[in-house]
Amino acid sequence: MKYDVAIIGAGPAGSSAAKTLSSSGLRTLIIDPCDRKKVCAGILTAQYARKYRIDETYLERELKGVRLSFRDIKAEITYKNAVEYSVDRASYDSFNLSEAIAEGTLLKKDSALSIEEKDSSVVIRTAKEQIIADYAIVAAGVSDMSRLCGGVEKYAFCVQQKKALKPDDYFEMNLMRGGYSWTAPKRYHVITGTTSPVNYPDIPGEKGLIPLGPVKKTYSRRYLLAGDAAGLVSPFEGEGIYYARRSGEIAAEILSGAIAGKNTLSEYQARWKKEFDFFSLSVISRMLSNDVMLEAFVRAVRDDGRFNKLVEGILIKENNRYVKDIRLLVETFDPLIRII
Numbered sequence: 001m002k003y004d005v006a007i008i009g010a011g012p013a014g015s016s017a018a019k020t021l022s023s024s025g026l027r028t029l030i031i032d033p034c035d036r037k038k039v040c041a042g043i044l045t046a047q048y049a050r051k052y053r054i055d056e057t058y059l060e061r062e063l064k065g066v067r068l069s070f071r072d073i074k075a076e077i078t079y080k081n082a083v084e085y086s087v088d089r090a091s092y093d094s095f096n097l098s099e100a101i102a103e104g105t106l107l108k109k110d111s112a113l114s115i116e117e118k119d120s121s122v123v124i125r126t127a128k129e130q131i132i133a134d135y136a137i138v139a140a141g142v143s144d145m146s147r148l149c150g151g152v153e154k155y156a157f158c159v160q161q162k163k164a165l166k167p168d169d170y171f172e173m174n175l176m177r178g179g180y181s182w183t184a185p186k187r188y189h190v191i192t193g194t195t196s197p198v199n200y201p202d203i204p205g206e207k208g209l210i211p212l213g214p215v216k217k218t219y220s221r222r223y224l225l226a227g228d229a230a231g232l233v234s235p236f237e238g239e240g241i242y243y244a245r246r247s248g249e250i251a252a253e254i255l256s257g258a259i260a261g262k263n264t265l266s267e268y269q270a271r272w273k274k275e276f277d278f279f280s281l282s283v284i285s286r287m288l289s290n291d292v293m294l295e296a297f298v299r300a301v302r303d304d305g306r307f308n309k310l311v312e313g314i315l316i317k318e319n320n321r322y323v324k325d326i327r328l329l330v331e332t333f334d335p336l337i338r339i340i
Ligand SMILES: Cc1cc2nc3c(=O)[nH]c(=O)nc-3n(C[C@H](O)[C@H](O)[C@H](O)COP(=O)(O)OP(=O)(O)OC[C@H]3O[C@@H](n4cnc5c(N)ncnc54)[C@H](O)[C@@H]3O)c2cc1C
Pocket: 008, 009, 010, 011, 012, 013, 014, 031, 032, 033, 034, 035, 036, 038, 039, 040, 041, 042, 043, 044, 045, 110, 111, 112, 113, 139, 140, 141, 142, 143, 144, 145, 158, 159, 160, 193, 208, 209, 210, 226, 227, 228, 229, 233, 238, 239, 240, 241, 242, 244
């Protein structure tokens, strides 16, 4: 059987692409071995909650805001009009996959080994068979398969641990040069994690990789890269689930359009670039690239109400409000940038 679209990977990017394609009547196949545990803090942001429904089946806790710290300086941002969620990632992923299957997506529990673009189809090989489709979406996260397809190039190394500590309703981020560590509250315990730009931190726990920015080209002749495979993770605070889900949907819309002869695959890149403001987020994260700036940032969040509100805007990404307010960030940090 020839499929309209074959999707490699059933994380948030692959499952949401599959759901969108199947619901518009296209023959859609999703390939995933479904045997790996996704290492993730499981925070669904306010931006995510505004766009998508949160289901009780995977919900662990509602979060009121974020606590930031740098060394012994601590600041708290309590969201005024937003809430974030802590979820169980395995249940979240199987919920999304089941929604795609309910729309008619077929699932093959297998691993893709290669993808070959022909004139009018793609051929995906697994150890057992070859799968033929008109188009494909590579949503295989940070993996060899994604790299083989020109995907994710740069990433940070993370280690996560489950700890039997009393959770509360704030996500905690301890900022440090080139990364951060975090505490994510779950229903009855917390998950702590640490990132490093160069190698896995030397602590016990589960290991995972977070992309550090989009790849240059997220489309090819017959396939698109979505989610982590395309490096679509916020460069500021590592949010990836929202961008995976949304880029999967955009990829599905572009492929539906291509099948109907309405657009080309290259339009995908322009669409997500227009929608995701990674530029401002990476400017902010570059500003915070040394200890003097990090200290000034956390002090400003703690002591200045206007600045606290601005950082709330950056974190919840409401109407990209922070882009307008970025002047305040520059004003606050300009004298420091000159000194350093
Ligand atoms: C430690 C850590 C904590 C994080 N915490 C958060 C957080 O709290 N909030 C947030 O928003 N983001 C977080 N992220 C980022 C987030 O997890 C990712 O951005 C998101 O999972 C990307 O979704 P995806 O669908 O692109 O890829 P993935 O979720 O990685 O899914 C990829 C899928 O592809 C499958 N696959 C891989 N290779 C193949 C192959 N060859 N053939 C078939 N299938 C294949 C895998 O089995 C997997 O199911 C975190 C990341 C890490 C590492």
